[in-house]
Amino acid sequence: MVNLNICIDIDGTITDAYYWLDFCNEYFNTNITKEQVTEYSIHNVLGIEEESYNEFYNKNKFILHEDQPLRENVQEILAKLSEDNSIYFVTARDKSLSMLTHRYLRKNNIPYNDLFVLGSHYKVDKAKDLNCDIFIEDNYENAIQLSTAGFKVLLLDTNYNRHTLNENITRVHNWNEIYEIIEKLLLQSKAM
Template identity: 60%
Template sequence: MKEFNICIDIDGTITDPYYWIPSANEYFHKNIKPEEVTEYPIDKTMGISEEEYIKFYNENKFEIHDKEEIRKDAGDIICKLYNTSNIYFVTARYKELEILTYNYLNRHNIPYDGVYLLGSPHKVDIAEKLNCDVFIEDSPQNALQLSQSGFKVILLDTNYNRQVSDENITRVFNWNGVYGIIEKMLLQSKAV
């Protein structure tokens, strides 16, 4: 029986964090590079209004999310973790992306025990409901919100989350780092 519960964000966490740049550059006639993405949300990085970004996103979200590349080793590591832990994908995506999200995970052979599309970046309530032992994230705001609510957070390093730190947040630079931390957590939970 699996006793460890892992919650995982999707966009920027299992996928390339800069997946949206080519589409946004084309749409807004910009030439933003990943190293310039030092702020979150995206509209600030692009130098546009929130309304302009929302319009762009609504017009392009299906194509953008369908074509996102998966981060190196994410699929393999999640498969390993699935052998010992419950895997729950918890995303701010809206319900209208549900079929696309399931198709994406299945196409990349990523196993899961549940997928939750919240339509909101507020993930604390679902983390509580799922008895989350660790949450894997890229968003600086989400990481802090979860951490300050008492959840252990593994933060995958990006240019836009470097300013975030908290006692419950552990920064890693790749999915092998995620695996190492969770293996230690699993060993500690068995020792108790």
């Protein structure tokens, strides 16, 4: 029996939040540290025009997303969660990255029911379509949109999302904490 529909972002959520930093520093001849990444818009962090960053990204997006390191314990936690829950990846990645993203998830033994590559940061409609019970995210604006639409959001802590949260958002620091929260939710739902 499926208990929860869990929607999960990919970049910065199951992967290291700063995977792009070394590549960008080398390309743009900058020396930005993780601590300096205090906003989500990478071009602002690097101090460059958005158009320059977009040009760089479009030339390098397949390389950037091919081998991102995973966050600690992601594989084990998702394996446990997938036993009794539906796992849906909902990413803002460009649609041209669909096949690469499927390959990446399979190569890293990440279990999932389906993948939705939206090409947009607006995830509310897809969360509604999937009857999402909980959404795991790292982007603050996405978390606000989802939580305002009534979804429970677990926001993985990063230097770029430390802003005021509303009652539907819980800040988490790692995947073990995510697992504990979801297990409590499951116990509460069974008790009702």
